[in-house]
Amino acid sequence: MTTTLEPPVTTAPALGIHTDLSNADYHADKTSLSSSGARKLLEPSTPAHFRYEQDNPPAPTKTFDYGNAAHKLVLGNGPELVVIQHDAWTTKAAKAEVAEARERGAIPLKQHEMDMVTAMAAAIRKHPLAAALLDPAYGAPEQSGFWIDGPTGIRRRVRFDWLPSIQSGRLIIPDYKTAADASDRVMEREIEKYGYNMQADWYEEASRALGLGGQDAELLLIVQEKKAPYLINVIGIEFGSRIIGGAKNRAAINTFAECMATGNWPGYGDEPNYLALPGYAENRDKELYL
Template sequence: MTAAAAEALALGLHEDLSNEDYHADKMSLSSSGARKLLPPSCPAKFRYEQDNPQPPSKTFDYGNAAHKKVLGNGPDLVVIEHDAWNTSDAKAEVAEARSRGAIPLKQHEMDMVDAMAGAIRKHPLAAALLDPAYGAPEQSGFWIDGPTGIRRRVRFDWLPSIQSGRLIIPDYKTAADASDRAMEKEIEKYGYNCQAAWYEEAAQALGLGGDDTEMLLIVQEKKPPYLVNVIGIEFLSREIGRGKNRAAIETFANCMSTGRWHGYADAEPNYLALPGYAENRDKEIYL
């Protein structure tokens, strides 16, 4: 572990901690990790992914590059000046960029993320929430969970620096479809309600905001005209997220104390029913 990663073990807010050093703290639990502990995943998958980080991929490159352009913090973006990347020269340049932590992009991909950042700056609410005069990107925090004593951590996409009144924490996402209907499904699929509850608790634990702290999603589509939707998550959904977070924290604490990261069913079988829609459909016909 690097000296910076060792420093990250200190509790409190860290303004200049790198993404790599933030993730080097394997003894603490993050929001994304908490979601991986719960069904349909399980602790065994969480542990494997912690010990075997995913290699860079084009799927994540676009989102990370957009984060860099929009938030102003992140890995270097490098244009690979080759029409095709299957030549030996192109492969060598891509490998060199990745070896130093940069994101290799084609020119049209760089143009895309530039256009996305431009669309954010033209959106009145998103631009105000991400105004560099009143906030900073990639702020990390560490604190102790009271009920269990485990370490929890958070990495805010953006943290306002002037906190008069209610603290609003923006979190930037990219999506194929940022419409309300699509994002309702995305909130459930990716557990953004759990993330909102986690970030709000983090801000309170770190002394940054009060009970009225709120996380807002800034969601942007990845195709022209790069539409933006600023989304709040309703109270009940956030409370459900809070309850799921608590279950994940308790699971993490138990796994840490026992050293056992269980999978789906170890000692007893799991008895499953048909999905509700199928049971209601078929029971009237066959029973």
């Protein structure tokens, strides 16, 4: 199925770095492509999914709230955090307070949830490398950038969790994430699942396009567990995986450019798609039954 829509009309932010652009205004620009958007354009998602989510942002989830609340306390910028002083949020009074907080853009939390994200921020400050990468004396949070993609002419955008303001040598771009398990074994799968190799290539290319660093800029993920003792794993993306991420980004950029030019945002297609068994199942069943 193909969704046909008029090209979105917005007042797009100017090209270059923006130090005070709100998160809402950043995401409101439908004329440009972000790293998360690029990942949404590729399989197993589709351009139709991408465009639908642009026009219908998903409702906040607890996982989303925890991540944003931790970002607020770790990075020092973000929505207001409001503790809802009710043991249960099922009462009329509690529901009203939660709704009022969300209406003004705040994140409602229970007291134990506020205690958790506060402890997470404290653990970050005690981690030598994470604390150095996020030192407020040498950087600032939530910096947005917009630039023109050379091959296609589309607008691209990036929102850095943290951007160093004093640089000596290689530009290191930290990106803070929360996780249930930050171990190497699990994070290898998360890199593939969430396309963090695409994000690394996107942010590193953004830094070059925006004149922020040389050819050797590098994204480092600061991944923190959401359970005590709130351990932190600082992760770099291996070079070959970033090359693959760059190729996938280019495919997504080309798809976005075509969809913007035609107004067509295709889904899974209008004709039958003939599929085979997964390789492991086919091999197993051939051996057992053929």
